[in-house]
Amino acid sequence: MNNNWRSVLLGVIFPLLIFGLLTYQVWGKSGGILGDETILWAIQATANPQSDAIAKTLTKFGLWLGVLPWAMVTMLVLLKQGSWRSLAYWLMTMLGSILTLPRL
Numbered sequence: 001m002n003n004n005w006r007s008v009l010l011g012v013i014f015p016l017l018i019f020g021l022l023t024y025q026v027w028g029k030s031g032g033i034l035g036d037e038t039i040l041w042a043i044q045a046t047a048n049p050q051s052d053a054i055a056k057t058l059t060k061f062g063l064w065l066g067v068l069p070w071a072m073v074t075m076l077v078l079l080k081q082g083s084w085r086s087l088a089y090w091l092m093t094m095l096g097s098i099l100t101l102p103r104l
Helices: 003-028 036-045 049-081 084-099
Strands: none
Touching (some): 049 084
């Protein structure tokens, strides 16, 4: 097996197989993935109004203070290097991410 087929196997087929198995686990059973409900109850048990308010505020600022500056740095580096294909891929990825953002 040459190197290209190994890359396809490890980079495409293997992840698709794993996600397919996870999808079957979630849709095939009413309880979801083993331990899923336990984790959900543990998270809900720690909730309180103050931490909820902090989490909502950090979520709103997270885009502007976390993701956006790193995205701009990445774009500038790709522009400076002249990596046009990588830049085009990156721009399409960012556009897709922006279009699927939930409205806060």
